[in-house]
Amino acid sequence: MNIPFTLRRAKAPLALTAAVMLAVSACGGSDAGSGGDGGGGEQLSGSVKVDGSSTVAPLTTAAAEIFAEEQPKVRVTVGTSGTGGGFEKFCNGETDISDASRPIKDEEKAACEKKGITYEEFQVANDALTVVVNKDADWVDCLTTEQLKKIWEPGSKVNNWNQVDSKFPDEPLKLFGAGTDSGTFDYFTDAINGEEGASRTDYSPTEDDNVTVQGVAGSKGGLGYFGYSYFEENTDKLKALQIDGGEGCVAPGVETAQTGEYTPLSRPLFIYPSAKALQRDEVLAFVEFYVENHKAIAEDAKFIPLNSEQETELKAALDKLKESAQ
Numbered sequence: 001m002n003i004p005f006t007l008r009r010a011k012a013p014l015a016l017t018a019a020v021m022l023a024v025s026a027c028g029g030s031d032a033g034s035g036g037d038g039g040g041g042e043q044l045s046g047s048v049k050v051d052g053s054s055t056v057a058p059l060t061t062a063a064a065e066i067f068a069e070e071q072p073k074v075r076v077t078v079g080t081s082g083t084g085g086g087f088e089k090f091c092n093g094e095t096d097i098s099d100a101s102r103p104i105k106d107e108e109k110a111a112c113e114k115k116g117i118t119y120e121e122f123q124v125a126n127d128a129l130t131v132v133v134n135k136d137a138d139w140v141d142c143l144t145t146e147q148l149k150k151i152w153e154p155g156s157k158v159n160n161w162n163q164v165d166s167k168f169p170d171e172p173l174k175l176f177g178a179g180t181d182s183g184t185f186d187y188f189t190d191a192i193n194g195e196e197g198a199s200r201t202d203y204s205p206t207e208d209d210n211v212t213v214q215g216v217a218g219s220k221g222g223l224g225y226f227g228y229s230y231f232e233e234n235t236d237k238l239k240a241l242q243i244d245g246g247e248g249c250v251a252p253g254v255e256t257a258q259t260g261e262y263t264p265l266s267r268p269l270f271i272y273p274s275a276k277a278l279q280r281d282e283v284l285a286f287v288e289f290y291v292e293n294h295k296a297i298a299e300d301a302k303f304i305p306l307n308s309e310q311e312t313e314l315k316a317a318l319d320k321l322k323e324s325a326q
Contacts, residue, residue, distance in 0.1 A: 050064075177225055227269075229301060243262065
């Protein structure tokens with residue numbers, strides 16, 4: 001599908017909040033196809049309901065904004081209740097697509113199966129989960145995973161930078177991070193503390209990554225973590241740390257995430273469309289558009305695109321889900 005459009009720089013990370021459902025629409029639009037083919041000229045109508053990860057939401061919002069140029073009568077809503085909250089709604093049949101920053105869990109699979117929800121896992125982009133500090137934190141450029149564990153492990157009493165490293169200054173350490181319904185929380189705790197959900201609790205948790213941006217930017221000794229796109233939107237306020245996972249300090253970025261060099265904090269990002277929803281032309285059209293334009297959408301929204309192997313797997317997943325929807 002070759003779709004003539006000009007990508008606009010998505011500003012969604014600055015506008016998203018966990019409490020707000022974003023209704024995405026656009027004025028005007030060019031021809032688009034029926035049945036999801038994107039090229040036949042028939043205009044579709046209806047709605048597509050998406051909810052889940054606040055990390056993936058800006059990517060899906062960017063896809064929806066561009067899709068609206070082709071299909072202005074299709075209303076795509078993107079909620080940000082967190083990966084776990086999104087799967088709860090999805091497996092209850094309340095949404096068409098679930099955004100996720102981690103794979104679906106066994107208990108979530110069981111909940112979907114109980115309600116007869118059939119789905120396929122689509123990896124639509126990569127992410128470099130990014131640890132950020134205040135711009136004025138000139139004493140630190142890199143942390144080891146052991147230092148991160150020392151800070152974030154359950155029961156940790158580290159509350160000053162000089163407790164992380166004696167060379168660091170006597171500066172209060174203020175922590176900001178993902179809430180427990182977030183896939184980012186699940187991934188970070190597993191990668192750093194060795195167990196999903198294992199974390200100290202005396203920090204400022206949120207499902208809205210912009211709150212973390214504000215917290216770290218407003219505290220000289222602040223430290224937090226979230227998806228790479230949120231750092232990219234706030235480079236004037238924050239500094240991203242390099243991470244040493246045992247092979248030396250590596251900065252988060254497109255190449256290091258695609259190759260896996262940025263370890264252990266590079267990760268895949270997903271959408272989960274339901275087979276039942278794909279029986280509706282407007283949902284199928286949106287998902288096909290998302291898949292077939294994933295690279296341009298990811299780059300426009302400042303996400304990390306798939307590599308060639310991941311791209312092949314994504315297209316195979318779409319074919320599989322379309323077959324199950326028939």
